[in-house]
Amino acid sequence: MGIKSFQGKRSTEKKEFVAPILVSDYMSTKLVSFRPEQSILEVMEAFAKHRISGGPVLDSNGFLVGMVSEADCMKQISESRYFNLPILDKRVERFMSREIDSIPHDMTIFDAARIFDTHHRRRLPVMKNDILVGQISRKDIVIAALKLSGHNWK
Numbered sequence: 001m002g003i004k005s006f007q008g009k010r011s012t013e014k015k016e017f018v019a020p021i022l023v024s025d026y027m028s029t030k031l032v033s034f035r036p037e038q039s040i041l042e043v044m045e046a047f048a049k050h051r052i053s054g055g056p057v058l059d060s061n062g063f064l065v066g067m068v069s070e071a072d073c074m075k076q077i078s079e080s081r082y083f084n085l086p087i088l089d090k091r092v093e094r095f096m097s098r099e100i101d102s103i104p105h106d107m108t109i110f111d112a113a114r115i116f117d118t119h120h121r122r123r124l125p126v127m128k129n130d131i132l133v134g135q136i137s138r139k140d141i142v143i144a145a146l147k148l149s150g151h152n153w154k
Helices: 040-050 070-083 109-119 138-148
Strands: 002-005 054-058 064-069 099-104 123-128 131-137
Touching: 040 070, 054 131, 064 070, 064 099, 064 123, 099 109, 109 123, 109 138, 131 138
Parallel strands: 002 099, 099 123
Antiparallel strands: 054 064, 123 131
16 A cells, blocks of 8 residues: 655745635545445445545544545446446455555645646545545635635745
8 A cells, every 4th residue: 555645835935925825725624534344335325425426545543545436436336247246245445546646735736736637636635744634626726726816826
């Protein structure tokens, strides 16, 4: 398993810009998370209930061990149909992505936008001192850009 953390410009330098531009200002902090031992069916139900398309997978100590998405569910649905097997028996740990790209909480939204553009992710976990503190999506970056559109971006 590997969590690759992208680094960007830190927020330690003084800025003339008054509007917030950090990932932590726009990330979601109330996340729907999953456990490796959960069934993929439970994940699909949570996706539908909360109208989400993915989320972090946390171990029993609350550490990030993977990400699960609708694409992972599609693999399960496809396999179940092909092998004529029930969906209920499959655990998240079998289908989740273990190679995780993450970003630090104090990265600028501009650096995050570059990562989304070059790595084709829909969402990225946001970390602070190796602890999951949130998640940011492409949509969050677009919303941040709209809020900042009347300002000079530095």
